[in-house]
Amino acid sequence: MSKLAIEGGEKAVRKLGPYTSKIHKEELEEVLDLWEYPAGVKNKLVAIIEKNAGRINGPHLFRYYNPRPSKVTEAENAFAKYIGAKHALAVNSCTSALIASLRALGIGMGDEVIVPAYTFFASAAVIVACNAIPVIADIDETLTLDPKDVARRITPRTKAIIVVHMRGMPARMDELMTIARERNIPVIEDVAQAAGGMYKGKMLGSIGTMGCFSFDYYKVLNSGEGGFITTNDPWLYTRAQSWHDCAACWRPNRFEAERREGELFCGENYRMSELQGAVALAQIRKAKKFLKGYRAAKKSIVKKLILPKGAQLQPVADSVGDTGICLVLFMPDVATTRRALAAMQAEGVPAGGIYDHKVKDWHIYVYWEHILDRKSVARDGLPWSGVPADQLPAYSTNMCPRSTDLLSRAIMIDIHWEFSAADCSAIAKGINKVMATI
Ligand SMILES: Cc1ncc(COP(=O)(O)O)c(C=O)c1O
Incomplete structure (x- = not known):
């Protein structure tokens, strides 16, 4: 037997690679298909790609540890600038953005969160997903939260208000922010349907404590799926990052002990891919x-x-x-x-x-039977079992006439x-x- 390399012998493996990226020209061809270019155009493009295939390595579609400038990071910077917020965090949907924001605010079992009677069901479902209790409040003619009804429904357990700028129209932010500030309750702006909207000169998503945006296909800006969180609060931004990437790839030193108590906890994976980031970036530029x-x-x-x-x-x-x-x-x-x-x-x-x-529609609380019937995903009966039954809100289909x-x-x-x-x-x-x- 020859001498071991560790003892000064010759190395068995002198060189590995370089290898090609797993994602290469075939994937790009599939992406091209999505654009539905006529066959002639596609064939020309494919011929050019084929010709260059040996010289060009494939993309790195993971936003972190990316040797090239990340499109997701660029999209975040562009979006923060557009909204006028200090921080923007890209995620994979507005549902994720809302959950990460609630979690960043520390919302959990037994907490109450106010949500309008008219919004896509996700705005209310995320509260239950965080084991908190949705308190459904009336809207007014603006089709957004009625500030008077919000004030009426606040209890000592209210830990956040989700204000939804429905159908692209701003909510009554002055009144709502006054009510929230007086009681020290954070406001999450659900801007899923209103990216680019403003209220009295301020961009929606820059007024409340946190803003949550959807980039799903049907929204003002879209990357098929996707979303953003905006905030001026660096600590909430840090905590939202923790929730959105439990692998902690976002941290300067991934395995370092938490720099401040509350920085690390068990989160999920809501990371945006570079493919979505590239599309989102172009959309933001066209906003x-x-x-x-x-x-x-x-x-x-x-x-x-x-x-x-x-x-x-x-x-x-x-x-x-x-x-x-x-x-x-x-x-x-x-x-x-x-x-x-x-x-x-x-x-x-x-x-x-x-x-x-007669027409079922999940934008109207009447049809949120998951909540009205207090459904639970597990045997623990949460979130409803986390509060004494006589202290739960009384849900009914006519509670917001x-x-x-x-x-x-x-x-x-x-x-x-x-x-x-x-x-x-x-x-x-x-x-x-x-x-x-x-
Ligand atoms: C008001 C509102 N909030 C939240 C969402 C959820 O957005 P996403 O599909 O990006 O999770 C939507 C989507 O329709 C919405 O309209």
């Missing part, structure tokens, strides 16, 4: 263009509307800050709403109803950021034609 288009289209339609007595354009807490992604009209009663909606749709107006008691009344009389017209002047005129004409008959 101003999208917002300009939405706002101009909404303004153009609204200017042309002729509404009869009884019909009302939905008031917006700050119409200048409104993203403009939709336009809502309130009708005097449910029967008129149904008639007008059907008539508008027949005219080709992109209109939809919000609440029809103002919300269901408003939503059942609302007609929502979707706005596209590329609507032309002719599109806006045609839509306004269609609405006016129907409104003249009610």
Whole structure:
């Protein structure tokens, strides 16, 4: 036997690699497919990629330990700047953003969190996922939280308020922030549907304690799936990072003891991949263009509307800050709403109803049976078992009557950021034609 290398002998393994990346040209071809380029274009692109395949190594799609500049980090920097927040943390959805924010705030068993009766179910489900208790509050004509009802529902156990800027429209932030500050309750802004929106000159997501954004396919900005947390508080940012990456890859020294008590705990994995980061970055750069288009289209339609007595354009807490992604009209009663909606749709107006008691929709608390029926994922019965039964909120389908009344009389017209002047005129004409008959 030859001498061991450890004793000065010759090394058995002199050199390994270099090896190619597992992700290479084949994956890029699959990505190209998503764009649906015509076959001719795709074939040309594939030929160029093939030609360069030997010279170009594949991408590093993990944001951390990336030898190249990370697209996720670049997207975070661009988003923090756009929103006007000190920190932005990229995650894989707004649901994740909300959970990481609640966890960063230390919310857990027995805590109460206020959430509006009208929001996508995720805003309420995340509270239960943190073993806390959702307290459902009414909305007002702005379709966002009614500050008076929020004040009424605060108890000594209230540990956060989730304010949702629904359908791209800002909530009444002045009143809500005053209520929260007076009681020292943190505010999480759910900006899933309102990226780029503002309230009195401030970007949504920069006003509350933390902001949570969705980049899923249907949102103002999207990377298929994805999300961001914004905050000015470095400690909450640190704790949100801990929750979003329990592998602690985000830390300067991954295995170092916690630098301050509360920095490390058992979290999950909500990391954004470089693929999502690249798309999100390009979307953030285009945000101003999208917002300009939405706002101009909404303004153009609204200017042309002729509404009869009884019909009302939905008031917006700050119409200048409104993203403009939709336009809502309130009708005097449910029967008129149904008639007008059907008539508008027949005219080709992109209109939809919000609440029809026969159509299940997870944006309305009435259908949140997971919460109303106090369902639990495990035998422990949490979060409901964590609070004495007589201290749990009394849930029922008619607990927020103002919300269901408003939503059942609302007609929502979707706005596209590329609507032309002719599109806006045609839509306004269609609405006016129907409104003249009610
Ligand atoms: C108001 C609101 N909050 C949260 C979410 C959840 O976002 P995501 O799909 O990114 O988890 C949505 C998505 O529709 C939403 O509309």
